[in-house]
Amino acid sequence: MTDAAELDQGSRRRGTLVGALIVSLSILVTAWAGIELTRGTGRIAVIWLANAVMLAAVLKRPRSEWPILLAMGYGANVLANLVTGDDVVTAALLSMCNSIEVVLSVTLLSGLTSERDFRRPKPMFLLTLIALGPASFVTAILASSILLVLHGTDFSTVFMTWYAADALGLVTLTPMLLLVGSSDLADLVHPAMRRRLALVTVVLVAALGAVFLQSSMPLLFLAFPAIVFATFMLGFAGASLAVLLTSGVALWTVLHGMGPISLMQDDLRLQLTALQIFTVALALTGTAVAILLGERDLLSAALIQAPDFRFIKNLNSEFVSVNRAVALHAGFKRPSELVGKSDFDLTDTARARLLRSEEREVMNRGDVVTDQAELVPDADGNELWFETSKVALVSRTGRVIGLAGTTRDITNRRAMEVELEQSRDRIALVLSEMADGMAVVSADGYIVLCNEHYRTLFPLTGKYRVPGAFMPKILAASKEMGEQIDFDPSQIMDILHHGGNEEVHLLDGTWLQIRARPGSNGSCTMLVSDITKMKRTEINMRALTAQLGILATTDALTGLLNRRALDEQLDREIARCKRNRVPISLLMIDIDHFKAFNDLYGHPAGDLCLQRVAAALKKVTKRPGDLVTRYGGEEIAIVLPETDEAGALVLAEQLRLAVKGLAIEHEGSDMGTVSVSAGLASLVHDGVANTAKVLIQRADQALYIAKGTGRDKVMGWSNVLREQQTLATGS
Known part of the structure; x- marks a missing residue:
């Protein structure tokens, strides 16, 4: 050690x-x-x-x-x-x-x-x-x-x-x-919450005074609205504060013979039992409301802060909820300003009617519309392309209650697609203007006429391609000489009889395109073009397409593959390892205290730190089949095909030490320098644990344990499992 x-x-x-x-x-x-x-x-x-x-x-x-x-x-x-x-x-x-x-x-x-x-x-x-x-x-x-x-x-x-x-x-x-955690307590004293805290304090004091500082009226019910109000205003911390304060005041008044509980018969045991029931009701009310509000706030934050345009509409196609992106795009400062409005308030009448008709059709069918592209000019006349998905919202009873949608701006992607299409059209235009080889073949297979360029296109049989020559014999000679690669003479004759296009690859690397058009008398006009340049351009275009694919699956900051690439390739790797009956491992690596690093040194320094850590991990992970990806934020996932947990543990430790060796200063960490924690899991295809979801869950659980037990360490899922089994056996 x-x-x-x-x-x-x-x-x-x-x-x-x-x-x-x-x-x-x-x-x-x-x-x-x-x-x-x-x-x-x-x-x-x-x-x-x-x-x-x-x-x-x-x-x-x-x-x-x-x-x-x-x-x-x-x-x-x-x-x-x-x-x-x-x-x-x-x-x-x-x-x-x-x-x-x-x-x-x-x-x-x-x-x-x-x-x-x-x-x-x-x-x-x-x-x-x-x-x-x-x-x-x-x-x-x-x-x-x-x-x-x-x-x-x-x-x-x-x-x-x-x-x-x-x-x-x-x-x-x-x-x-x-x-209630430290973050909730920090929120409670945050400057933005001072007015709310003061208002809650006033309401609680007023309610508790009205309820407990008198013994003439049974007003215990007034405590519950105060609890709910505190929860709405301050969340979990507010609920806890209100319940503790109310319970403490209630206990004090009971012990001193005050408050509505003292109105009961003079039996302290009975009064204390009533106090216990009242306290349980308070706690359950505050906890239940706090949990529901917490879920609502989480979902609301996810909706409002999403970068895509997200919206929810009622049965009348009126906005019920939208996120910040929709509001800003529509020219509003706050999402709440869009609530109750419809597309008739945002766009021209014709388009609004079309959108409402489409949405009603979706809601009537209870259907889903995915990736529907639409051209929408902006106020300056610029063409903007959007891609929208919509789904009908259904209640637990199966009744349609509204519609949810997501829209994303695909203008840049559309421009790239148009550019690629225009490139293909330009290539076709260039080819159509080239001087082609031409030959006319009679119905019985003899060359009637041909130009010189046609003959020069075939280096070995060109001298035989003259008027009067028998085409089947020429094709047989071409096959015997090996002039063409993977050549089938019968396929060429079939094209001559029925028409069509065929690409021919010659032994010297030349590519020819044969276009045959049958005539009314059974003859065939054949145009032969040297498409070598076109084929090379096509290869380059494929390379460009592949490059675009790489860009779509590459993280711009670190140069690593991104989460999308991981999702696409992990299932394939698992299936391959399953077929070959070999293990596969996944490492989940997280930079320790990275938020503190950003807070201390700023986001540019944080980006540089991410780049250096990613480079170090990539350098250590040397096998061609290993996949290093940026999973999200400061988390990096590494797929290790044909690697069991023991081998993954060795590599994970090397990766941890490599990052440690960078010696990047980090005053916000107990270690003084940037470190990483790693969790790993392996699938051996035992018939149960054989999916990407299970692999990610196990590795993430191991990472959670690694970070929760001190960070700057490596934890295997099997170790987590053994600890769980040991504790379960011991209990």
Whole structure:
């Protein structure tokens, strides 16, 4: 192991230890506070937050860090119980119940879904079910049984208290800790959000004052609009802030006999139960609205910021949503200014009617129109070409509810196509003006007349091509002498009888075009042209076409193949390796902390960095069959046909060291210089893992683990799989 690798590994271990210490301290504080809080409520636990903190920490960190997090969290729980007066056995067993609750939650969640984006509905819904169901229920039974055996406490009382407090903590705090990240908190204090934050604060204070600072009217329902308003204005962070603030105020007022919950009968247990139900409802409302808004904002950003023209229309062909490109093209500053308008507001009546008719036909058929080209002159009379795809939008019940479309400017591409077509026409014109060889052959196959140029075009049989000569005999002699390459005399005679065109390749490299036109008397007029120059031009044109194809599949900045080339060639390479029963590997390489590099040194320096890294990777990847592509942004994908994982690991390490050897200064990186992380996966065609999608997913997962465990390293997917299997077996 190199010194740099040892330092990197040591840095990762220190980071893991520091994170575990912070988590354990948080668990200690929340556990102690939870136990102390019960002293003022007759030992009734309102909410247990320690398990929520531990569960969120485990779900946010890599599996490799779970053991130390669980161990230190268990120790913090034990210490909190000891500090608050429990004996060692009781503290150890109750803390074990808390750890079992976290492990059970993580195990069930991992078994039910592989998603870890808790801003998506599915994992958050499963987490809520697990928290309200088996996780809290099982551990409540264990804890009640332990306290019954050790101290003779009432089983049902302990069970209800434990279950309600733990379930409430997992349902309320865990989602907030999972959803709210550093970026959300940074957004919360961003200058652009100050007015919103101030407005939300005013609304929350007013709502909480109206609800909880009086005990005459049951106005708890007013808290929910305030929660929804905070979520709409501030997103996930706003929902968390509002729920925590409202829950804290509600708890304080209950303990001091204030607020609408105190209107219930004078039973603190019943009031605390009502508070728990109210807090769960608040948390679920805020979380659900935040998740839905998050998905909406993501889709909205994708639509608005796309470079192509994207739009959505209703059944009346009126714009419901458009992106920034459409608005700017139509002469508007904001996309919202186009909402409610139609093509009649943007173009002439005839074209608007045509577009509306086409769109209604698409919606009536529930059909898709793809890549429809259209010529649209601009205000200055310049011809602009656009390519549009449209699809009818269908509801879950099968009813057409609108239309979505994408339009892209293909003016440059169209100009290139026209130029190529004009080039072909010019070549044909030049050929038509050339002095051709000419011969007339009678119906019975004899040359009637021919010009001198016709004879000079055939170097070996030209002297025999004279009037009166028998054409089948001349063709047989030409074949015997090898004058023509891949020559079939019967095919030429067939052309003479029926007419047609044929290209002939002579042994000396000359290309001839034979054009035969039958006459009414059975004779045939034959024109023979030297098309050698044309054939060479055609070859050059093919080369130009190939070059254009290369340009279309080449990244302009790095000179590497682009994502389109990867998509086109990866499936072919996988199919070839599958036929030959040989492995294929894929490397996904990402420049570490590249955003920080751009922020520090500027985008021109970032472009230069990308170019140098790409050149270094290309230099190391020497085999002709290997494919180095720019996958997107600072990510590079390398396809390695006929390479197993062991060989790919060796090459990946060489690539990592090559980039390291560039010694590009990077003050925003812990390493001090630019480094890369690599994830790789190999397909051996076992009948299951044999698609490009699987290969990319595995390599990307390995890359994610490599970056998540410290960066500047190489991670194979099989290692990730073994770790997952080990953890699954251990749990």
